[in-house]
Amino acid sequence: MAAQKMTLAVRPRGKPVKKLPEEVSLPTNGPTSELYKQLALKAGTTIHRLRVTKGSDGSFVPNSKDLSIDSTGLREQSTIYVKDLGPQIAWRTVFLVEYLGPLLIHPLLYLILPSTPNGSGPSQLQTLTLALVCLHFAKRELETLFVHRFSSATMPAFNIFKNSAHYWLLSGLNMAYWIYLPSAPAARESDPLITYPGLALFVIGELGNLSNHLTLRSLRSSGGAERGIPQGPGFGLVTCPNYMFETMAWIGIALVSWSWSTVLFAVVAAAQMGLWAKKKEARYRKDFGGKYQKKRFSMLPGIW
Known part of the structure; x- marks a missing residue:
């Protein structure tokens, strides 16, 4: 029939x-x-x-x-x-272009800017900051290629300039310039009481963030748009622990670099992620109803 x-x-x-x-x-x-x-x-x-x-x-x-x-x-x-x-552009391409900015700009300014008053080269803190920033964005690139699954395939092509400005300018040019200057706080000797806690926060934040991304990946088939309720480290505390761990990693970088430019980027990024987390909580409540355990805090326990 x-x-x-x-x-x-x-x-x-x-x-x-x-x-x-x-x-x-x-x-x-x-x-x-x-x-x-x-x-x-x-x-x-x-x-x-x-x-x-x-x-x-x-x-x-x-x-x-x-x-x-x-x-x-x-x-x-x-x-x-x-x-x-x-005209449209793939979301995966958008993310790859966004994260490429800091990966190019930080090493470039690290090599170009005279890093100490006497011209003896970059300090240990500046070199360490460079390593942390590059590790963070290299991880982002690899996750975009091999971990993330997107519910929407594309976005308007022109938006790539707006989206990239956040990373290329704020976490790229602005951060790198103020971190690698000869007069930057990171040009001085490190204080272990500040640097080591910063490193610990960075490592915990990056590993926790990766774990959350793998959990979220498991909820969606390749090419699918289905949604599920995530379970795992941090998901019992807040709606989006991936954002919580991301913020933790940037606090770690801020402690190591001791730069207000890093603090600025961390605050702006946390504010944006907080808005996304609020929307995600509302979406979970709408989509799953009584099956979903409502969260009081969407991103930072006791704060947001």
Whole structure:
């Protein structure tokens, strides 16, 4: 028995979409991903550039292999609106470009800037700070390549400049300049009472963060968008212990570098991660209801 089909009226939203068909027919119980696939094929573009909404109420129709077309409320001769989101870039590429900035800028300024008043070269603290910063962002690059799984495949291509500015300028140029100057606090001799606790915080933070990322990876299949409730170190304390450990690592770098530029980046990064953590807590409560153990603090125990 042939699968029942429905025909949908297709209209552009905003700017016209070249070659966009006026209607599309597909199985009623087929996945919405098939709708995106057919629209992209006929319009000569990629599914990632398209956003589909229902004409009846303007609600978003997601691109999903697990969501059937009829379950969205679409019926025979329903109208859908298709918007061209413009050029897209893969999230994985975005992260690789973001983290590349500090990895290039810190070694460069470490070599260029005279690191001590008498020109004898970088101090031990400056060399140690360079090592910690490079280890942190090298870890980020490797996680992007081999650990992270993304629920969204792409983002608008132009946003890469905005996203990269945070890392290339704030944790790259600004941090590196004030750390490797001859007059920088890190140009002086280290104080073991400050440096060693900083190193300990960095190691604990990086290992804890990696552990959390591996836990989150295990909740999602390759190419999937499913969600699960994470369990493991730190998840019983806060919603996003990966952000907690990330903040801990940056406090460690700040103690080693003894630079206000590092403190500035740590504060800005923590504030942004705190906002993401709040949203993640709200999403967990909405998606899992009573199955999810609500957290009072989303990122930092007793604080945030």
